[in-house]
């Protein structure tokens with residue numbers, strides 16, 4: 001449970017308008033479906049500074065990952081080349097509080113798909 | 129310039145032709161986001177690795193655009209197809225213009 | 237099961253407690269969450285344990301008279317005393333203390349006499365929670381458990397000894413240290429020190445025991461003490477391990493888990509192929525297994541108070557039936573095992589004088605379990621406010637820590653039993669009213685989020701000097717209202733700073749005196765402790 005250092009804890013952010021702008025830039029304004037991309041992330045982050053996530057979007061050319069509640073939402077764009085054995089990738093990211101992580105994939109046929117997951121960033125403490 | 133930047137890569141030493149292998153990469157780097165302030169309240173300027181690529185014998189496996197939200201000591205895991213014997217080339221591009229490389233040969 | 241019959245009886249004997257018609261071809265013995273309690277203790281079960289979402293009103297979220305009604309337990313019976321709250325102090329005087337690892341040893345030996353190759357499995361939270369455990373960095377428990385000869389264990393509070401010490405002990409363990417969800421944090425690969433599973437051949441049956449450590453270790457406890465490791469539920473990997481052991485010929489799959497009961501229920505509904513989950517962490521004691529699909533869940537309590545025996549009939553890789561008994565360790569009824577007594581005495585001998593020193597007396601029942609407050613924590617909060625000159629005190633909602641009954645001496649050992657930990661410093665800092673609300677909302681969501689995978693187990697942070705209202709059913713950020721500073725009766729001002737004292741901060745470099753020294757000083761000033769009823773928390777929406 002929070003002691004002195006916990007005073008630096010940041011309030012959970014609301015999703016900001018920049019998210020829509022970044023998505024629109026990636027999709028060129030095209031419609032976004034909900035099938036074709038999978039996002040794996042923990043329910044509760046062990047450490048908000050290094051949250052593991054994985055994306056998987058069979059056949060996709062690229063996958064954009066966003067943190068909707070960070071001061072700037074961008075995280076990474078994975079562009080898959082001809083020698084990618086699968087369109088899956090993992091990385092670790094910073095989350096400035098509990099928020100939705102979003103993955104948008106550009107699929108093989110040029111259409112777009114979206115998946116998101118709420119990741120809780122908690123002050124911690126207590127337990128059985 | 130970030131100091132002590134050191135890439136590390138895990139690639140199997142050999143594979144059969146056409147096999148999919150798992151690659152893991154880590155690079156020690158502070159990934160200064162530009163969002164933090166120093167003890168005097170002055171913003172600490174952004175200094176990150178902004179791009180990572182993996183190629184095999186000149187062909188792209190993955191090319192990743194990185195933003196400041198990527199954690200300190202960036203980690204990536206992905207899968208590559210190995211069509212023949214050759215060499216993986218890993219490249220990290222720093223905001224300050226530095227480029228860090230690592231190469232791993234694989235036999236088939 | 238068997239001992240609801242026993243419950244109706246007035247006199248208890250060891251034979252009755254151990255009575256069991258051996259069944260099938262495999263016996264499992266489960267102990268968990270002993271929290272370093274080598275000696276008999278009192279332990280009051282909770283009167284408030286709220287279930288949310290799908291678990292609303294379901295066991296283990298049934299307490300007191302409702303619990304007794306559900307299981308057909310007579311008021312005033314041994315089962316009432318062992319398993320439920322209500323009338324605790326007078327029943328404690330009648331039935332005496334519970335637990336004691338030498339009594340546990342007697343029970344384990346008796347089961348082994350029936351079934352020599354019974355598997356003994358320890359669910360973790362073993363090397364934490366007492367004076368001697370702290371002083372020896374867990375060695376007292378390691379020595380005592382080695383005498384008990386478990387076949388495998390998994391982990392939670394053990395990691396608060398620090399990863400170096402954990403490695404040192406685990407490398408020398410004569411049994412398996414399991415955790416399919418313990419990963420190397422840097423490369424995200426299974427940690428070599430902790431295999432995911434272990435095979436055993438018992439009664440001609442090939443049994444795989446898969447370990448599941450506490451998933452939220454670096455959040456609930458200080459992650460900086462074990463930065464090399466990452467945990468998480470990892471139920472996809474659990475499924476992969478189940479499939480792997482089945483492919484290797486496992487006829488029976490047992491999961492030795494420290495997930496907590498509701499998380500295990502949820503996991504059992506997602507992962508197929510587990511026959512038995514031996515649950516831990518949430519300290520629930522259930523007299524009957526809970527079934528989720530084809531999986532049975534066993535909950536064996538805490539603090540050395542119970543041993544579960546589960547007999548299985550495994551035929552052609554299928555569980556055809558089971559028989560179960562939750563054996564309460566009535567310490568005055570079960571004869572201590574002399575060899576284990578000797579081991580326990582040996583661990584305690586160097587610290588005898590310190591352990592036995594009487595700090596004060598109590599006029600009140602001192603207990604901890606319950607979602608919101610317990611009298612031990614009220615006393616600890618009073619000590620923090622008084623000794624650290626604070627407006628508000630916070631005490632972590634942990635579920636370990638034995639009880640004391642009115643008229644008892646409070647010894648140093650008793651005090652350490654409810655405070656001992658490797659990060660026990662009592663901090664004192666200023667927090668805004670807004671930040672205090674954020675903390676309460678954060679902890680409340682870790683307990684009352686309707687999805688068990690977003691829960692950490694444990695109970696609500698205990699608050700001294702402040703009252704509040706909580707609406708369980710609301711989302712995070714909206715549960716806590718009506719925060720009031722008790723000493724003035726004024727509403728907490730979000731913008732104002734308050735002096736808050738607390739302990740068990742997960743932050744590195746926390747400063748302050750150790751909590752046991754703070755509470756000892758307070759009790760010594762009081763002489764005799766009387767804890768006033770605490771109605772400062774109003775709970776709605778449960």
Ligand SMILES: [Mn+2]
Pocket residue numbers: 128269271361517518519538635636
């Ligand atoms: Mn426990």
Ligand SMILES: [Mn+2]
Pocket residue numbers: 127128361392393450494516517518
């Ligand atoms: Mn635990």
